[in-house]
Amino acid sequence: MRIFLFLLSLFCLLPSSYAAGISTENLRAIPVLHEGRVKPLESMARAVKKKLRSNDSQAMRWFTITLFDPAAAEQIPVFKIRNPDVANMLELPEQDEKLYSFQTLSAAIIAKSDILESIVVTPQDEWTKAQIALIDLSDNISLYKDILSSLTLFLPLNIDNEEASKAQSFVELTSQIPKIKTRVQDTLNKKGEQIDLYSEAEQRDLQVAFSLDLMAKGGERSSFLRILPTSNAEMKSPWAVFLAKQDEAYADIFEHLQTLTYAYHMQDFVSFNIAARELEQSLLQAQNNDFKQGALEAELFYNALSPFKIAFFLYAIAMILLVSGYMMPRLKPTFMVFTLLTLGACVQAIGLSLRMYILERPPVSTLYESIMFVGLIASIAMLVAFIKDRQLFWLYLTAGLGMALQLVGFSHDTSGDNLMMLSAVLNTNFWLATHVICITAAYAFCLIAAALAHFTLILPFDRDLNAKLKVLAIISLLLATTGTVLGGIWADQSWGRFWGWDPKENGALLICLWLIWVLHGPLSGMMSRRAFQAGLAYTGVIVALSWFGVNLLSVGLHSYGFTNSAATILALFVGGESILIGALWVRARKVSP
Amino acid sequence: MHLNFKTFSNALCAPRILHYVLPIIMLFLLIGTIAQKYIGLYAATHIFFSNWIIWAGWLPLPGLPVFLALMALNLSCKLIFKSPWKREQAGIIITHIAVLLLLVGGLLTALFSTESYLDFAEGEVTSQISDYHARELTVLDESAKPQYVIAFNDIADQDKIPLINAPFTIEVLERCGNCEITRRSDGNERFIGMAKNMSLKPKPPERENERNMAGLTLKINIDGEEQIHTVLEDIPILPKFEAGGKRYSLALTKLKRTLPFKVELIDFTREEHPGTDMAKAYSSHVRIIDGVSSWESVISMNEPLRYKGYTLFQSSFISTPDGDVSVLAVVWNVGRAFPYISGLVMCLGIIVHLIVRRKKA
Numbered sequence: 001m002r003i004f005l006f007l008l009s010l011f012c013l014l015p016s017s018y019a020a021g022i023s024t025e026n027l028r029a030i031p032v033l034h035e036g037r038v039k040p041l042e043s044m045a046r047a048v049k050k051k052l053r054s055n056d057s058q059a060m061r062w063f064t065i066t067l068f069d070p071a072a073a074e075q076i077p078v079f080k081i082r083n084p085d086v087a088n089m090l091e092l093p094e095q096d097e098k099l100y101s102f103q104t105l106s107a108a109i110i111a112k113s114d115i116l117e118s119i120v121v122t123p124q125d126e127w128t129k130a131q132i133a134l135i136d137l138s139d140n141i142s143l144y145k146d147i148l149s150s151l152t153l154f155l156p157l158n159i160d161n162e163e164a165s166k167a168q169s170f171v172e173l174t175s176q177i178p179k180i181k182t183r184v185q186d187t188l189n190k191k192g193e194q195i196d197l198y199s200e201a202e203q204r205d206l207q208v209a210f211s212l213d214l215m216a217k218g219g220e221r222s223s224f225l226r227i228l229p230t231s232n233a234e235m236k237s238p239w240a241v242f243l244a245k246q247d248e249a250y251a252d253i254f255e256h257l258q259t260l261t262y263a264y265h266m267q268d269f270v271s272f273n274i275a276a277r278e279l280e281q282s283l284l285q286a287q288n289n290d291f292k293q294g295a296l297e298a299e300l301f302y303n304a305l306s307p308f309k310i311a312f313f314l315y316a317i318a319m320i321l322l323v324s325g326y327m328m329p330r331l332k333p334t335f336m337v338f339t340l341l342t343l344g345a346c347v348q349a350i351g352l353s354l355r356m357y358i359l360e361r362p363p364v365s366t367l368y369e370s371i372m373f374v375g376l377i378a379s380i381a382m383l384v385a386f387i388k389d390r391q392l393f394w395l396y397l398t399a400g401l402g403m404a405l406q407l408v409g410f411s412h413d414t415s416g417d418n419l420m421m422l423s424a425v426l427n428t429n430f431w432l433a434t435h436v437i438c439i440t441a442a443y444a445f446c447l448i449a450a451a452l453a454h455f456t457l458i459l460p461f462d463r464d465l466n467a468k469l470k471v472l473a474i475i476s477l478l479l480a481t482t483g484t485v486l487g488g489i490w491a492d493q494s495w496g497r498f499w500g501w502d503p504k505e506n507g508a509l510l511i512c513l514w515l516i517w518v519l520h521g522p523l524s525g526m527m528s529r530r531a532f533q534a535g536l537a538y539t540g541v542i543v544a545l546s547w548f549g550v551n552l553l554s555v556g557l558h559s560y561g562f563t564n565s566a567a568t569i570l571a572l573f574v575g576g577e578s579i580l581i582g583a584l585w586v587r588a589r590k591v592s593p
Numbered sequence: 594m595h596l597n598f599k600t601f602s603n604a605l606c607a608p609r610i611l612h613y614v615l616p617i618i619m620l621f622l623l624i625g626t627i628a629q630k631y632i633g634l635y636a637a638t639h640i641f642f643s644n645w646i647i648w649a650g651w652l653p654l655p656g657l658p659v660f661l662a663l664m665a666l667n668l669s670c671k672l673i674f675k676s677p678w679k680r681e682q683a684g685i686i687i688t689h690i691a692v693l694l695l696l697v698g699g700l701l702t703a704l705f706s707t708e709s710y711l712d713f714a715e716g717e718v719t720s721q722i723s724d725y726h727a728r729e730l731t732v733l734d735e736s737a738k739p740q741y742v743i744a745f746n747d748i749a750d751q752d753k754i755p756l757i758n759a760p761f762t763i764e765v766l767e768r769c770g771n772c773e774i775t776r777r778s779d780g781n782e783r784f785i786g787m788a789k790n791m792s793l794k795p796k797p798p799e800r801e802n803e804r805n806m807a808g809l810t811l812k813i814n815i816d817g818e819e820q821i822h823t824v825l826e827d828i829p830i831l832p833k834f835e836a837g838g839k840r841y842s843l844a845l846t847k848l849k850r851t852l853p854f855k856v857e858l859i860d861f862t863r864e865e866h867p868g869t870d871m872a873k874a875y876s877s878h879v880r881i882i883d884g885v886s887s888w889e890s891v892i893s894m895n896e897p898l899r900y901k902g903y904t905l906f907q908s909s910f911i912s913t914p915d916g917d918v919s920v921l922a923v924v925w926n927v928g929r930a931f932p933y934i935s936g937l938v939m940c941l942g943i944i945v946h947l948i949v950r951r952k953k954a
Contacts (some may be wrong), residue, residue, distance in 0.1 A: 036866025
């Protein structure tokens, strides 16, 4: 780490800083292999920035500085430390928004390396939350160190070299290295290891040889920026290619990278933008047959559109209009609200379609995707219901549920890339398109039923909505049962057993049993009309437990979507809903049994 | 008598049984699921989902199967005695029949299915499969043929193992399902091999049953001469002794079963997502050898091979210095078809019910 910090100082004194005129437009479209798939550089920048626990705003700008000016980048506060115990362990000063720079953190981690060593030797399942966060932070520091070295091959070095009239990069100095090393060896032979006896030029040679040697060693670990295509699905980083002596095959790309870094440091944004475009073109041309440029462009469009954020705002505006219309009846915003909600659902559908196109799989493979998919299904179903019976409450429910689900989705998109590759067992489009779609559609109908049941309990309607609630409950049961059985068949195909009492399986069964219980309650005379409504309102809690709760256990074969942070929120939701539904039920029984 | 039967059948048909039983089943599901975090899937399944009786200290409580059986009985009675067999009720009746089918399938699976695994390297041919959980002690002769096989679960601490016509007797001194090995301080000339220095102490089971290491310390009496041996699960060095002029060895392994055919691993391939160590796909190219006929097949994730009632799945793989070892899950399940049929019938029933309901409305 100390050596790395020393190396960064080699780039320190050169004129640099992010120039406002530099455009990242071409840079963002560069294809890069990251976490198992080829994506635009911009997506990787966003994913990395989120991984460091910061948000993904201005990600490309920050990543450009990271690549082209590592000495400046190490001072940018980008690491967010949410756990105060971690800040205390590292004795960090208090910072605005709990953001710290690489420089501060790497120095703190060096100073407190004994704490890390003591954590590593204890069994992992005994780690406290703070210890997990500290190890995570340490991993992120290592990751960022790797990223900072990505283009050090091409960066102009702060080395006073007698053979160069201007600052030179490692690549350019390569041809001179043997000469410099010979001179250093001669000096060593003549004057021994006593540096005081060396002339100024000899000391300079020694410093250059030492620095270049260290840089090459650092480069050996620099494998993050995989932008150079190979004949197979793999892609390589510039350092990997250079150290494998394969750089001749990428001569034009290396030249573009060199021009780019010089242009950046000279703040010559015209040359920078031209070189970035040429680099992008060269890299696109060099891709092999498996490369799908359409998917890359779709992802850039997806990033620029941020469809789920737009959908959230549309739902929010619709809700504001609805509330305004309720308070000022002469406003009559129904048509406008319906249009906004339809637009929201369309944007969501576009977002999910783009994800399907990019990843070539159904849009329900991760927790984040399932939330967005449930939101879309719920919105479409409720808008169709509104078209059918023109009841205003459907619009309230669409806006409310739409907003709530988007917010839950955003809370599950805080770390890394949300366009993830799948493990082998999940990597099957048939079962994702049948079982998972069915189960998530069941979640959507359960949530609609629960929301409508809340609505029924809150407002003592003249009309009885029980018939609608029953139909919703039966549709939910149909989808949940079909989804659960299909899941069992998938498990039978994959693991050799229909049922294994895995938490996710139990969660799905819980929803089925709950719906059966609630539906049979009134038939057996054991549940009043209001109890049935309260039971159905509580389906939301059962869905939350099944959908998110089982992930908190971190056990089972469904090894996706595990999360440690949502326990408190889920507990608050369950507790809050229990009290709310209980109170509403008691009140509704009094008003209209 | 007639009245009593009617009262009894009415009581069994009562929908209120379902009303009370379902929350109990849901409670079992909830507790059993949460328990998996602390005691692992295997133990939680055993305690909360498979056992007919749960012991709360000294108090026996009915287990989940009891309530499932009660639900099945309630549903059967309802179908036979109370269901109005009318067209309007068709959806409900079909759905209820499907639920019964599912429960019957579950019962058959619980009673008769076996789950085993087969791990082999490229070029290896085998018909031997191992149970995931059950273990057995085997006494092998000089040619490594099993002479006596005793289920580990039937072996109790300080017990004598009954062996028919054996020139030796075996007494159990130490037994543990998951052993902690400590240094033996009281070793003498009777202790042979590992037993000289090792003592076995039971320790709490691991969350994953496969990680438990079972072990036994056995006293073998040969014509009045005593030898004490330690045998540990899956340790390749087997304790040996001589009795009646023959050499024997002891092995503690996962319960072995023999397939009615042989399987040869021709090639194992795995593919990873580029630039990561995350598996994208893996598959085993195998040859099935059944008597004089043989043929090749590929088993991959979600694409099993079915033959003679057995289903072979690509389960996982083990990386070794000599190359990858493919692990196949091998399942025998007589109730396999039930979920497929009942699932289909159930969906059909609910759809019919929705259609009938809509027409009525």
